[in-house]
Amino acid sequence: MKTFLGLILTVLAAFTLMAQDANTLLKEVDDNLMPDSYEAYRKLVNEEPDGSKKEFTFYTVKKGKDKIAMLYLLPASEKGRSTLRLGDNMWLFIPSANKPIRITSLQSVVGGVFNNADLMQLEYSVEYDAVFAEGTATEYVLDLKAKSRGVAYERLKMWITKGKKVLRKVEAYSASNMLIKTLEFKDDKNYGGGLNRPSVIETTSPLYKGYRSFMIYQSIKKRQFPDEVFTLTYMNRLGELR
Amino acid sequence: MTSVRVHTHPAVSILLAWMVLIPGGIAFAQEEDAGTYGEREKKLEWSGNLDAKYALFHLDMRSPFLALQFPGARPSSSYLSQYRLEPYLNAAYRSGDVGFVLKTHATYYSDSDTRVDLFEAYGTYSPSFNTTMQAGKRVYSWGKGYAFNPVGFVNSVKDPENPELAQAGLLSANVEYLKSFQSTALQSIAITAVLIPPAMLPNSRYGEMEGVGLALKAYALLWDTDIEVMTLQSEDKPRSYGLDFARNLQENVEVHGEFSYAQGVQRFSVRDGMLTRGDRDASTYLVGLRFLSASNTTIIAEYFHNDVGLNKGEYEEYSAFVLNGTTSPIAAVLQQTLATQQKYFKGSTLMQEYLYLKVIQPEPFDWLYFTPSVFMIYNLEDKSALLSASLSCKPSTNVEFLLWPTVLVGSPMTEYGGKQLQERVEFWLRVYY
Numbered sequence: 156m157k158t159f160l161g162l163i164l165t166v167l168a169a170f171t172l173m174a175q176d177a178n179t180l181l182k183e184v185d186d187n188l189m190p191d192s193y194e195a196y197r198k199l200v201n202e203e204p205d206g207s208k209k210e211f212t213f214y215t216v217k218k219g220k221d222k223i224a225m226l227y228l229l230p231a232s233e234k235g236r237s238t239l240r241l242g243d244n245m246w247l248f249i250p251s252a253n254k255p256i257r258i259t260s261l262q263s264v265v266g267g268v269f270n271n272a273d274l275m276q277l278e279y280s281v282e283y284d285a286v287f288a289e290g291t292a293t294e295y296v297l298d299l300k301a302k303s304r305g306v307a308y309e310r311l312k313m314w315i316t317k318g319k320k321v322l323r324k325v326e327a328y329s330a331s332n333m334l335i336k337t338l339e340f341k342d343d344k345n346y347g348g349g350l351n352r353p354s355v356i357e358t359t360s361p362l363y364k365g366y367r368s369f370m371i372y373q374s375i376k377k378r379q380f381p382d383e384v385f386t387l388t389y390m391n392r393l394g395e396l397r
Numbered sequence: 398m399t400s401v402r403v404h405t406h407p408a409v410s411i412l413l414a415w416m417v418l419i420p421g422g423i424a425f426a427q428e429e430d431a432g433t434y435g436e437r438e439k440k441l442e443w444s445g446n447l448d449a450k451y452a453l454f455h456l457d458m459r460s461p462f463l464a465l466q467f468p469g470a471r472p473s474s475s476y477l478s479q480y481r482l483e484p485y486l487n488a489a490y491r492s493g494d495v496g497f498v499l500k501t502h503a504t505y506y507s508d509s510d511t512r513v514d515l516f517e518a519y520g521t522y523s524p525s526f527n528t529t530m531q532a533g534k535r536v537y538s539w540g541k542g543y544a545f546n547p548v549g550f551v552n553s554v555k556d557p558e559n560p561e562l563a564q565a566g567l568l569s570a571n572v573e574y575l576k577s578f579q580s581t582a583l584q585s586i587a588i589t590a591v592l593i594p595p596a597m598l599p600n601s602r603y604g605e606m607e608g609v610g611l612a613l614k615a616y617a618l619l620w621d622t623d624i625e626v627m628t629l630q631s632e633d634k635p636r637s638y639g640l641d642f643a644r645n646l647q648e649n650v651e652v653h654g655e656f657s658y659a660q661g662v663q664r665f666s667v668r669d670g671m672l673t674r675g676d677r678d679a680s681t682y683l684v685g686l687r688f689l690s691a692s693n694t695t696i697i698a699e700y701f702h703n704d705v706g707l708n709k710g711e712y713e714e715y716s717a718f719v720l721n722g723t724t725s726p727i728a729a730v731l732q733q734t735l736a737t738q739q740k741y742f743k744g745s746t747l748m749q750e751y752l753y754l755k756v757i758q759p760e761p762f763d764w765l766y767f768t769p770s771v772f773m774i775y776n777l778e779d780k781s782a783l784l785s786a787s788l789s790c791k792p793s794t795n796v797e798f799l800l801w802p803t804v805l806v807g808s809p810m811t812e813y814g815g816k817q818l819q820e821r822v823e824f825w826l827r828v829y830y
Contacts (some may be wrong), residue, residue, distance in 0.1 A: 201765075209766070231830055232446070243645070243648065253537075254538035256543070257623070258651075259648055303648075363765070384526065387587070395491060
């Protein structure tokens with residue numbers, strides 16, 4: 156009996172250690188993707204089956220694990236809009252209405268394949284618990300499970316290079332285990348300050364056949380911000396940071 | 398020796414106290430931010446949009462309100478059309494801590510019938526991240542309600558049919574202070590003080606000093622809930638106090654509410670064919686929710702109680718008053734009825750109890766960039782309603798097409814059923830620049 160109990164405890168401990176290792180790796184992936192606090196310029200290109208494109212440009216600022224704000228710079232029809240995320244709370248500011256309204260992370264502000272959660276992504280390790288899945292000779296594979304219901308995707312599957320631990324691919328699944336979208340991380344670029352990461356995230360979805368979205372990181376720079384930047388009152392002043 | 402006694406309006410005293418207290422906050426913030434930010438560039442940005450709007454109207458030729466809209470001669474056809482242009486032109490300039498915002502709007506019907514509005518024109522000075530001062534004409538949007546804002550003491554009059562439409566601002570000066578905290582309970586606060594000039598004396602460009610108004614608002618993000626308390630203190634308007642909140646109950650359910658209490662509100666009704674004024678204290682409130690379904694459908698529902706609105710009997714009496722005025726053979730009676738309606742009974746929610754419901758389904762059937770929505774303003778007292786749909790399509794960058802049919806339903810003596818308009822279809826082409 157003692158031997159049996161010992162075996163169970165050993166197996167449980169091994170699983171716990173593996174989970175810890177997987178979460179440590181996930182944290183490393185986050186650290187390799189973005190500084191803790193930064194400002195970034197991003198371009199989102201939605202490409203349609205007929206080849207036509209719609210482009211959006213955003214200015215994004217982030218601080219710590221749960222504060223991110225984003226200002227729409229282009230196109231003119233969206234210019235001046237801003238979104239703010241504080242943990243699970245999210246607001247949208249529309250210039251014509253001139254006030255922030257609470258929205259959910261699952262809604263899409265720009266249309267197309269991306270939703271707010273994609274654009275206002277916090278660190279993966281903040282939102283998900285990871286365990287190792289069967290990897291390849293060159294890549295680790297992680298299975299990620301959402302820590303709370305407020306997350307857009309219940310489950311993620313993630314491919315990470317073994318050498319530099321760079322994220323290469325993410326598959327996002329619904330609660331019913333249906334593949335919602337695939338994100339491929341490509342074209343590594345040196346952004347300075349020791350940050351070398353994929354500059355393009357190409358997204359496809361079986362729900363939108365023939366459509367592709369590209370998130371292109373034009374610049375990423377470490378920068379510290381006061382907490383006041385991440386408040387409702389500051390949403391219409393985000394442009395002052397540029 | 399003669400002594401001069403100076404009477405200070407309480408609003409001014411509070412603002413002076415505020416101005417004395419603020420510099421401490423400014424100094425603190427400047428110290429905190431020093432060295433963090435580099436030199437910011439001067440920027441002047443232009444933006445705006447041109448709306449070309451074509452509308453078809455189906456009139457109710459029996460409606461007494463038709464005679465008020467066309468006091469000269471009623472149209473012979475019950476179908477009318479209108480074509481108008483509405484250019485919006487905005488400029489924003491910023492250099493360091495100083496900025497300037499200009500928002501203009503024009504409505505063009507013909508060369509001889511064009512109106513230009515200055516929506517906003519204000520200067521802004523931000524000595525720190527915590528503090529901003531603004532002076533000029535500015536839009537305020539107090540309250541958490543989508544279609545109605547009982548606590549919008551300094552807001553422009555909102556059109557519940559299109560709550561996101563840009564509006565003209567208020568001539569004022571304001572100071573705003575915000576502060577964040579490293580706490581899971583109280584995460585941030587913001588305090589806003591708005592100084593409002595008095596109403597001008599008749600035929601003059603001057604207002605009496607005692608009429609200066611002060612509006613104050615305090616906001617807190619407390620336990621993941623937006624909470625605001627506000628007040629308006631003015632000699633020209635009823636003293637008002639308000640409270641609002643908004644919170645996500647679940648990741649896809651948001652609830653919000655507003656409550657306002659105003660003292661000595663002027664309330665007008667028609668009794669025995671005569672305009673009657675009765676002052677009263679009014680409690681106006683709103684509760685609402687926003688829900689997002691698994692299929693990405695957004696539902697906005699709001700219940701609105703307008704305490705100074707007309708009840709069913711009063712509205713019927715008002716309708717009879719308009720009917721008598723518009724059928725009178727004496728032209729002066731029609732003019733008086735029109736003047737009464739314009740001054741005391743203008744607006745799309747004259748009564749007390751309303752339900753607002755809006756359903757938005759972005760990109761149904763995977764049709765990208767197409768967003769249909771339907772909404773209803775339902776008068777709970779007389780059971781009349783305004784039903785409308787908005788079909789928006791953005792096929793290309795900076796272009797939007799909007800098809801917007803509206804139907805008013807209800808019996809002839811009801812608020813929406815009695816309107817001169819039965820049906821309306823608008824077609825908008827909106828180009829952004």
